[in-house]
Amino acid sequence: MLMRGGTSKGLYFQAKDLPADVEARNRVLLAVMGSPDVRQIDGIGGAHPLTSKVAVVSLSDSNESDIDYLFLQVMVDEGIVSDAQNCGNILAGVGPYAIESGMLRSNGATTDVRIHMLNTGAKAIARVQTPRGKVEYEGEARIDGVPGASAAVPIEFLDIAGSSCGALLPTGRVRDLVLDVEVTCIDNGMPVVLLKASDFGLVGNESPAELETNLELKNRIEAIRLEAGRLMNLGDVSGKTIPKMSLVSTAQNSGTLNTRTFIPHRVHEAIGVLGSVSVATACMLTGSIAQEFSAGLSSKSVNQLSIEHPTGSFSVEVEIERGGKEEFVVRRAALLRTARLLMRGEVYVPERAFETTA
Numbered sequence: 001m002l003m004r005g006g007t008s009k010g011l012y013f014q015a016k017d018l019p020a021d022v023e024a025r026n027r028v029l030l031a032v033m034g035s036p037d038v039r040q041i042d043g044i045g046g047a048h049p050l051t052s053k054v055a056v057v058s059l060s061d062s063n064e065s066d067i068d069y070l071f072l073q074v075m076v077d078e079g080i081v082s083d084a085q086n087c088g089n090i091l092a093g094v095g096p097y098a099i100e101s102g103m104l105r106s107n108g109a110t111t112d113v114r115i116h117m118l119n120t121g122a123k124a125i126a127r128v129q130t131p132r133g134k135v136e137y138e139g140e141a142r143i144d145g146v147p148g149a150s151a152a153v154p155i156e157f158l159d160i161a162g163s164s165c166g167a168l169l170p171t172g173r174v175r176d177l178v179l180d181v182e183v184t185c186i187d188n189g190m191p192v193v194l195l196k197a198s199d200f201g202l203v204g205n206e207s208p209a210e211l212e213t214n215l216e217l218k219n220r221i222e223a224i225r226l227e228a229g230r231l232m233n234l235g236d237v238s239g240k241t242i243p244k245m246s247l248v249s250t251a252q253n254s255g256t257l258n259t260r261t262f263i264p265h266r267v268h269e270a271i272g273v274l275g276s277v278s279v280a281t282a283c284m285l286t287g288s289i290a291q292e293f294s295a296g297l298s299s300k301s302v303n304q305l306s307i308e309h310p311t312g313s314f315s316v317e318v319e320i321e322r323g324g325k326e327e328f329v330v331r332r333a334a335l336l337r338t339a340r341l342l343m344r345g346e347v348y349v350p351e352r353a354f355e356t357t358a
Ligand code: NQM
Pocket: 007, 008, 049, 050, 086, 087, 088, 089, 090, 190, 241, 244, 263, 268, 271, 272, 273, 274, 275, 276
């Protein structure tokens, strides 16, 4: 099925329908999307990282989850399929997909789907609207970056700190100096490096196109990313889509703060779901780059944060616990997404994708 999940779009497969061998599976997915090619003209990818995504879904063996979800990023202009990151936007379509495909039954007016995110081992609970036993896509919920209104898919995350890097603050510090630039490296569901837009001579409200055509800026940010990746226990990140690089500045429209995020080579039209959870968490962290710009936050353990991005803002609720001696534990994050089934059917894969080169 082809689904919109939040502000992204991707193909959803049952694991059993794809080759079990990872290399064969990747060859098939590259051919399906039409990669590597900037236009993905011989496939059904949308020629942008946000529309070249795949969810591989299966029933979970565990008592603690209903569904296993593996996210795969199919690179557009490189022949690479990466499982190194999660995707919280595509996650929004996983519950509806599991019900649409008959893997799960609906359970009253709403169905809570407990999802095990295989990329990092983290868990999420997504609430799908299922009146009359069917997935309802129509509704009144609006998310910035998607025109119109749709049925709400509230999502809650528990225990996502350190999902990819092993710790919320992978360098062990709230601030680091990387290539002479002050950064905060954080992983609350997505590894993100926060930088001040002003350190790059930017206001922070530049458009994604403006930022992407600034080659000097892109090269500087990539150099910092490669160095930060090592500090964040991610090793050589030159072929990886993490960490994301988020330029932060003062809010423009009464939000908590403003962002522009490199994911990592294109600039996001909005901000990723887990990316925004990481940024929101950094806002609550004393001494972080984000906190310097954050407005309207209380010292309470639960805060509703509004992360501004190029097409609006992203609202995230973060619950933390502050212990003694600067201890900071993240308890929970909650947010709202929408999703929609766009198409179901067969995708045609060229024979050559099934041939081994050995
Ligand atoms: O951070 C884009 C997206 C994402 C990821 C990216 C995402 C997340 O918007 O959970 O959703 O940062 O690569 O789909």
